[in-house]
Amino acid sequence: MAEQTSLNDLQQHDDFIRRHLGPREDEIQAMLQELGLDSLDDLIEQAVPHKIQVDKPLAVDESRSEAETLAYLKSLANKNTVAKSYIGMGYYDTVTPTVILRNVLENPGWYTAYTPYQPEIAQGRLEAILNFQQMSLDLSGMELASASLLDEATAAAEAMALAKRSSKNKKCNLFFIDKNVFPQTIDVVKTRAEHYGWDIHVGDLAELDSLDVFGALLQYTDITGQIHDLQPIIENLHAKKAIACVAADIMSLVMLKSPGEMGADVVFGSAQRFGVPMGFGGPHAAYFATRDTFKRSIPGRIIGVSVDTRGNQAMRMAMQTREQHIRREKATSNICTAQVLLANIAGFYAVYHGKKGLTNIANRINRYASVVAEALKDAGMTLVNNSWFDTLTFIADDVDAIKLRAEQAQINLRYDGNKIGVSIDEAKTQADIEALIQVLTGETSNLNYLDGKAEGSIPSHLVRTSDFLTHPTFNDYYSETDMLRYLKRLENKDFSLAHGMIPLGSCTMKLNATSEMIPITWPEFAHIHPFAPEEQTTGYLEMIKELEADLVEITGYDFVSMQPNSGAQGEYAGLLAIKKYYESIGQSHRNICLIPSSAHGTNPASAQMAGMKVVVTKCDENGNVDVADLEAKASELKDNLAALMVTYPSTHGVYEEEIKQICEIIHDNGGQVYMDGANMNAQVGISKPGEIGSDVSHLNLHKTFAIPHGGGGPGMGPIGVKSHLAPFVSGHSVRKVHSVEAEQGAVSAAPYGSGMILPISWAYIKMLGRQGLRKSTEVALLNANYLKNKLAAHYPVLYTGRNDKVAHECIIDLRPIKAETGISEVDFAKRLMDYGFHAPTMSFPVAGTFMIEPTESESKYELDRFIEAMINIRQEVEKVRSGEWDAENNPLKNAPHTQADIRHWDKPYSIQDAVYPSQATMDGKFWPSVNRVDDVYGDRNLICSCPSIDSYHQD
Template sequence: MPLQNQTPLSTLEQKDAFIARHIGPSAAEQQAMLDELGVADLDQLITQTVPESIQVTSPIALDDSRTEDEVLAYLKSVAQKNKINTSMIGMGYTDTIVPNVILRNVLENPGWYTAYTPYQPEVSQGRLEAILNFQTMILDLTGLDLANASLLDEATAAAEAMTLCKRMSKAKKANTFLVDKNVHPQNISVIQTRAEPLGYDVVVGDVAELVDQYEFFGVLVQYPGTTGDINDYSALVEKVHAKKALFCAAADIMSLVLLKSPGELGADVVFGCAQRFGVPMGYGGPHAAYFATRDAYKRSVPGRIIGVSIDARGNKALRMAMQTREQHIRREKATSNICTAQVLLANMASFYAVYHGPDGLKTIAGRIHRLTDILAKGLQSKGVKLLNNSWFDTLTLEVDNAEAIYQTALDAGINLRKISNTQLGMTCDECTNREIINTLWNCILGEGHGLDIEAIDADLTANGSDSIPAALVRESAILQHPVFNSYHSETEMLRYLKKLENKDISLTHSMIALGSCTMKLNATAEMIPVTWPEFGQLHPFAPIDQAQGYKQLIDELEDQLKAITGFDAICMQPNSGAQGEYTGLLAIRKFHQSNGDHHRNICLIPTSAHGTNPASAALADMKVVLVSCDDKGNVDVADMRAKAEQHKDDLACLMITYPSTHGVYEESICEICDIIHENGGQVYMDGANLNAQVAVSQPAAIGADVSHMNLHKTFCIPHGGGGPGMGPIGVKAHLAPFVANHPVQPIEGPNPENGAVSAAPWGSASILPISWVYIALMGAKGLRAATENAILNANYLAKKLGEHYPVLYAGRNDRVAHECIIDIRPLKELSGITEEDVSKRLMDFGFHAPTMSFPVAGTLMIEPTESESKAELDRFIEAMVTIREEISQVQDGTMDAENNPLKHAPHTLEDLIDPNWDRPYSVAQAAFPVKRLKDSKIWPTVNRIDNVYGDRNLFCSCLPVEDYAE
């Protein structure tokens, strides 16, 4: 008898089981695709595809893969090293209660967090409506005309406000921006960082005095101020406008429920953070900033704007408005980087307002303010001096024993804000309660104080409070639209959320094959820690000894990323890829300045580069010089050398994407890096395509001096419908001193004098566990397998689609990297069918379109990622082949050139029930072009949207009540 179960324990433990769960193709599917490509195994494919000169010679120095249970148990032990005190630090971050219906059905729901940016609006109407609600909410609260779809954080919004003022102010000769000393310090730091390369002068002080001393193009105040005071700025606004400058206010969103809107005071720009509308503090993010301004400045608004248009049937439909402002079109003329949104978090904030409605928000804001009043009245009755005479939720105490009170509160589990040796700040929030107020009194006054909350509350009820000046009490209505007054029961709210979710395509439906966006699996195990309170409830400026779990997580993730990329140091602060580019370029700029090379400002950028590259270079005050590409999509090395030598005295850097945006590994990449270094420049490698490098090559070994890493692409942080993202940068040792630091929470390593680029010291820290878990689950072996399969899937698609469409570029041995570009232009010449027609027709097959007309107009860029199975790739191929057959029928005249399924795509249920259907093709062909759709059909909810109409009739808030009723 043979012995039973001879499998060794090490195999049965399945330590690397997650690898196969993350990678879509099974072993059999991998072999079938390899056979199709004519190669024996993945090693042979990599040898054929990746230049030998850049291949790593040994596995990356990472631990082996671990099981999901092991990884989560370990990370839980790390998280528990964070100490969660009651936070009263304030400074723009407060504790909040996330409604559970939003927590479970949005933040923890892949239907929301795996969706892509709504560039294809016909299959994005749900999140577009949620963002439109956000914009409407912001307009109501700020009293202004136009709001955008969110920005990265309040501090970067402050910097955007400054640059808008410079562009739009009529004080054209002025070069000074005035910032009130009562603005949050992180806002001031990011403003100063942005202003320096642009050559603006930032003056910080009492703006009421400064406006008489300077010529300036803009002014910024905090409303309420960082120490809590609420000022009537209407007279100051008149002074500012008299000097033809613009007035900006950074406003606390919850306070605006009770305070007169800044727009009513005359402000031109109002921005802030929406975090306290139901988004956890998360040690700094991600949170949605908001930004509102006057209609006259709409062409200069940073980021994205959602507008109302009409579809082909004349029905109202939503879309991203004024897309011509985007950096991939404006390039070095861009005024900001559009990769700056936090859509998932903006949606959460908008849903918070929808769920609570105006009355609920007034109750919450009123409770916060009443508890602050009670706290203040009690302290004042015992002779404690307050620095501020007015307040919404923040008090600043003037005391001799500030350090002792601070420590007593700390011992009682409360974090106060230590401003100076004689000043302490404390901010109430949605989670503040009677017990906390009593504890604070005990800490400040001693336990025998004799104060009674009920008595003070009764006195306030009888006599009122003047803590909000009468002239600044809000009288205007807020949130009157039906959407904010219809979904206050959990049943109704749940159904509303589900209705919107059902309008969108996400990774829960099908592959999203967007080139350079790497829409891979966001595994459940990776997402779970994000909502652990140990990570979610920590204030970004909490004492560092309370954040030891975060410190360990960040240190370990930095070590992982250093092992993967080969860099010597990591800067975690940038909270988007574009922000990472900007941060890296500033480091290069400071490095050159440290060597006395202040004149080095030339940035070489290939014409194939991401549009964010020239925009980031412009923000870093670099002059962009374009480098040509050859007809195979590679950088023209001769042109590169000529321009590097021409500008060698002024060369700052090269920005290059690797593999290239054309989807090929540049054979000459090492030579290119050498050319730049020989001429005194630095190499910035755009990390957007890092998914084709991990464990196969290393940016630092290739020759890069700095590179950003899109954690929301290669390392599995989900896209969230257009944000969040994280874009930390890796740098070689000589650049490490020059990366961002932070004024409130200094970071070890970089020069302490370096300013911040984001509001929080480690950016959007609460989503870093996602990438840490991914790397831990995959290990060195899994990460290499992921890269290999990304390359395998892309080459399989290129091979199969290449039988029907021209594949524009290929590298060595006719292989592509992790993505391929198919060229629709020859087909357009023969048939009139465009890349947009193909993209819209794909929706009828249940697929989101690939990247359209980038980096080459008239093309589609396709990236399947390693997470998609061969079966899913074959479904996509089937759709594309069917579409090609339809194009052929238009081409040969079998189908009408205009009245065909491609030109009318996508098709909706309204098309199917149209009694006047008179098209020369059947309803079945329109909606069910392949048999499998009868089992699982995703319906676009609107027909093709009229973009021109939307821009000519710009409307960027919820529809009027009359339209809503219809």
């Protein structure tokens, strides 16, 4: 009689673990055998220093099935109230065109791609971002735009920094902010200015005449809705040699005279209302535009137009794409990411609607606002603003009565004493406006009557007359069929995790599971304003608190702050917590930050932004922190030592044996330890940074905890801190952050950063559970060590740790090959495209190397395919060395190869050698859409707007 299967054996709790991990159990055993190991526990014992290993399992829940996880998360989502929001303040309900929702936001072909450092396999994304830049230029009236920043408030802080660098009023230290700028923006700018040592004056615009400033921040339209003529204000600023920075609502610019036409130097704002859900505060792309004069000071990334080796148009990241890693503490900013996925959506929204569609939307918003204004006037109420685009502020006789009616109708308004603000958006219908008027006035309304009375609300000299969105891209895709095909055409040009492994060291391009991604577009998460009343966001807060608790357990810290909305923001926030802590104990003189020479470039840039002085410490020949040099510098500088920034495992992919001693050295000399969380994927369930001895870490949720990279953003970088630093994490001036008692300034616009994507990491932890989290780390180490062993016979492995093991990534040295043959790491990177791979991290942290991280999600088949490609390329190098292939005209130097090459074949080697170098490429070929891009040409001929449509028709 067959043995009956128990009910327990039929449970699906561990099913997600199996699906998240790439190798099957028999493959795990085969890989362990390759390494001469018996088990994953054996691997951990050999690879990870015993002194840092945890001695008990993580105290997080057991693994839940995908269905259970989604059902429970839905129960939390249902606790949120999706009210009609009229709060505004930079966040507006919007209608994401469904063709964009399904084919971009919910499409792994778009959201699992990496930053376009390899432009030949990222032309679709690059074109989409170029559309965003062109849209930004057209609407702002400026000459140069970036690929997006993190949010409007941080963009304002970057604008202030640009003003300080660029102003001719060099001796001045004062920056002016109009009191009617959004309060969250004022909060973030104040935080940034404080640690740069600059003075801030928040006041009435009339005060500017009497102030000596290096720059000023103006809101267009301001928080009350008033539309100011900025031209005389800007002329006054220019007379003082000051820089005019304007925060402008992108939708209003469809109808209003552009700030660029009024002389503004920097124009920025949120592009959220162009089709990106509010999502409790993010992620949202901020646009940032300036004058060509300031192109060397613009923060973040810029997409430029260049040519490939065939002379065809090709796009690439231009200028300061790796500035943080090159200039380090002298960088203009520590921001090393953009909000690419969200910028793409905003750009596609403009493509979808075009000038005509946007004009209709903006006119309807404005007309609804004017109708509400008439109703308020008829009810005897006094408007604070006498001009408006979408926002009205009025003085209410009975605020409490209006509040009660609003609560009963589930309508959210903006309250400020006896003033009430209302902002209209595109999602509002005629019925919504009727309900709003009923709440505001207590009376029913006749919209046709009110519309007939309503007069123009925009001063005639501030009405837009200049054209915009004239490029054919914004005018050619009228039907959904055309739009769908355009999106698909761009998607097909991009390499993503949907195509194959992206083995980028330090970037952890793991599975972004569908069940993790689904909830972000649920209305209960997507359509919540970040300043909605707390009682309407109960489900959000429960989810966030659960995620915080899990991260506290995983990291060994005492508290987690969710606000930083990128890894670089997390670094900055963590250093500010250290700085504020020292101020609280009377040691504000501590301002020196020790940083190993191998550190991420964002580390020194963040330290500089936090007002710290960077001192670099040496690494030894094995790539580890030189403990003797560190101890000597810490002792020498102990009176002023503030912090050490150290990455663990090291940037070189090694578990440093002396990490606990390193932390003790810093503490013994009065400093704090900041542990960069970039490599946390090698620690989860095995070690805890808070128990190793560090005081604070940021956590890259877009690496270790499965939030996708989105083609170059979004990200999230919350920080974990020990209890003594907890009072000094970021607060928020508009909405109190739960559990944060201290009144510290904000570092991001929203209290919980990019709240909409937090369910991804929450679900990742819940579905893996304590067993799956540890096993993910174990398999990440297994995959990296297997790959390292297989490649070691063909390439020098630069650094290894105990028992010749690496952590979750390894570095192979290509410099000897370049010295002997002239085949460079760039040639290797481009040749890998012919084999159907994205290149590993190139020339970081060591020039002329590859840093390879396979993650736990890649199968043995995919690892073997990559290993085969690397071995084949090594054999190709030998053909160059022996003279069988020409030193300059060979498949490596000419890579990547495209279909254009086949049409005009002129190479001394075969087509098969070029484009079908492996069986896998014959079974399924990913074609780069352009040949190798000419970076030098692109920098010498900087073009950052959409080129003529004729240039798209190329061979």
